[in-house]
Amino acid sequence: MVPEKYGFILLYLIAIWDLGSGENVTVKFSKSSLDIEVRENHTLIITLSDNLTRDADLIFTYSDKYEDVYSNILPIPNISIDSKEGLTSWQINVVGDNPGHVILGLDSNSSEIQDIKKAFVRIDVVHSSPLVIINAVIGWIYFAAWSVSFYPQVYVNWKRKSVVGLNFDFLCYNITGFLAYGFFNVGMYWVKEVSDEYFRHHPRGINPVQLNDVIFTLHAVLITSITIFQCFLYERGTQRVSYVCRILVAAAWLFAGISLVVTLVKKITWLTYLYYFSYIKLGVTLIKYVPQAWMNYKRKSTMGWSIGNVLLDFTGGSLSLLQMFLLSYNSDDWSSIFGDPTKFGLGFFSILFDILFIIQHYCLYGGKNPYEEITDKEVEINASTTESSRYSY
Structure with a gap:
């Protein structure tokens, strides 16, 4: 009876194993x-x-x-x-x-x-596999152009030992935009809680932030910080950050701070909070070039503003738009351009400002010393100096 008992148990275990094996x-x-x-x-x-x-x-x-x-x-x-x-x-x-x-x-x-x-x-x-390779090469070229575009301004400042002509509002907007963009990229790429939340909403999607995006942003923050440090180190004349810029930047960071509190009390998710930083970056991109263009116009000169920065940025922006069109053609997916007008519009907007700077430098004010307004008081001082010099002989 004992062997029969163990045989029954063995058959039972085999049946259970068979049912659970799949x-x-x-x-x-x-x-x-x-x-x-x-x-x-x-x-x-x-x-x-x-x-x-x-x-x-x-x-x-x-x-x-x-x-x-x-x-x-x-x-x-x-x-x-x-x-x-x-x-x-x-x-x-x-x-x-x-x-x-x-x-x-x-x-x-x-x-x-x-x-x-x-x-x-x-x-x-x-349509064409070789075009896929060409698009990849274009992507690396404009990535390199945008990365190198920060250095000409640093070199110009160092060579002149002066930052006169470089608008401080532009720098303030720039560092704000890149810091906001950096928080978004680092959070999306390295914070597992955020990336997990993204994939819960887009289970078959791709993380929109890649490693090269993170590296580019961190590099941009570093070089922009060096440029700002030069403003404290070299001659800057009477230049300062405008009140309008101070108010707008303070409002952006106040918004980020309030949103952080709302996130900590779990009213919004961390993913939503990071998206707010991307909106700050978009807003900064719309306005950051305006102060520099206006300053060049008022001074009737581009002296102190590196044209190398503009040319490299124009190269990167143009190649970026070219890549968008080639990708859309190759996949017959024009919605990636016209279905997302914000991305296309911001790229095109930046190129328009680059063209304006090129016209200012090469056509309007190239090689000219900056124009400085003379106040009535300075006219009186110069007149009295001239008058006294007439009777000094």
Whole structure:
């Protein structure tokens, strides 16, 4: 009787093991992203982490970043899984049909497969693969141009041992904008709580902040801080930060401080709080060039304002817009430009100011000494000095 008892227990354990062997099975694609041309064929592998105990179907889904049903690839036959065969991987062919973006995902009638919504691949169908490489090169060029654009002004200040001609309002707005942008980028990229919250809202999205964005912002804050330090070190004449600038910057940081308190008491999320910093950056970009352009006009000179900074910024901005147009053409996705007028408008707005500075430097005031107004008191002093000099001989 004892052997029979143990035999029954053994059979019971085997049955339990068999029932539980298919639980918590996960599925994944061999790639998380894919770039293919129209009519190009590419192979992907789908893999299960374990065998299923029951027959099931893997059903392909097609959507865009807004989760709408959409497809720029030819339909892929669904996969029927025979649990008796013991297969755990399958090969599928992806063929580009129309330019655009599509997220290829999975669904299933099996309760054994867990978190199936996490299995997806982002597919970009393009007109030309070489154009993808060209766009990447353009991206690195304008990244380098924007990064180097901070140095000409530092060099000009050092060479002249003077910051006369460099508008302090511009610097104040600039450091405010880059600090706000830095808080946004660092929070989105390095703070796990924030990035987790972002992906809860956009489960199949991509973090909008990449490492190069963080490096660029930290570098911008550093070099702008050095430029501000030069204002205390070198000759600055009678220049100072205007009251208008002080009020606007104080209002921006007061808004950030109040929003922080609201965040700490959990009325808004940290993700929302960081978005507020991006709005501060956008506002600063709209106004930061105005004081410098007005100062050049009043002085009738660009002396002290580095044209190298302007030329590099113009190069970076122009290449950035060119890349936007090429990306839109290659993916036949013009909504990335006209559907987001803020991003396009700010880039175009900055280029317009660069053109204005170029005209001021090369056409209107190039090589001219700054114009200084003479007060009535100075006229009287000069007149009396001239009169006394006539009788000194």
